[in-house]
Amino acid sequence: MVTEQQDYAYNSKIEGEVVVSKADAVINWVRSHSVWPMPMGLACCAIELMGVGASKFDIARFGMEVMRFSPRQSDCMIVAGTVTYKMAQAVRRVYDQMAEPKWVVAMGACASTGGMYRSYATLQGVDRILPVDIYVSGCPPRPEALLDGMMRLQDKIKNEKSLYQMKKGREDPDHLPTGPR
Template identity: 85%
Template sequence: MTTATEQDVGYNSKIEGNVIFSTADAVINWVRSNSVWPMPMGLACCAIELMGVGASKFDIARFGMEVMRFSPRQSDCMIVAGTVTYKMAEAVRRIYDQMAEPKWVVAMGACASSGGMYRSYAVLQGVDRILPVDVYISGCPPRPEALIDGMLRLQEKIRTEKSLWQIKAGRDNPEHLPTGPR
């Protein structure tokens, strides 16, 4: 039997025997990071590689992301995979706006990240011009291993996010968190 370490449990956590003391933020962020429901926004070739991640060889289910949602109201992570044209940009933004908070965006591939090899009047030079991108995955198209690595980076980012009340109170340092009743 292995014991959990402070890094496994979460930030600002303490382990004493069989009891784990932690903040609600650490628990909530751990749950969010291990239950990401991605929505594929497959616009070009990268969408084919995105399909490979769900297959048995790569099995993204090991990381808590096996449920691909095709409805923005049921997902919390949009994976933009492929070339975004100006004509499609409005639809991508509208779909993003329909997602519930908190929401994250992954730019998969060179085209979604920077417009790729298409320096054209019709191609958006990076989806970050219309959406706040959390993780960029390079490649043309990126291999399934690169997508898994990008999703693991997203999980790590989610685990270390600050809660809204911490940001509003100016409590970016975990030492200022309340430790119990006064």
């Protein structure tokens, strides 16, 4: 039986060529679906990160497939692995080189707390040098866990006061979070 097709989608003839929304909602919608990760792969977590980027788990479903190895072109640092004190300064400098707005995901036990490396050489959690937005548990986390973390990051981005921050950033470039003090 053939039924008459009805178009329930947006009808420009009725509603006009205008969408009414809030600036924050639009900015955050754009930002959250176009996260460009900076893969700070330092240990085995980076292997899972590669899995997330590959076809089976496919981070492209969330608009994050453009991994950039240049901090200038990325806005979310995924710290995947053990941060040693010797590496910490490089991690921090790469973070400093990223343009605002930027976010940090601590992937796995080592990046979050130092993990099983309770030692003289290991930074006990990357949150000692970076403002971490999302912690992903696991050693290493399953790709699904990282994807879950990235979706939570999207939720977080969607609730940010982006317009207010942009305005404040123009007035005072130093107001932005620089990390734990």
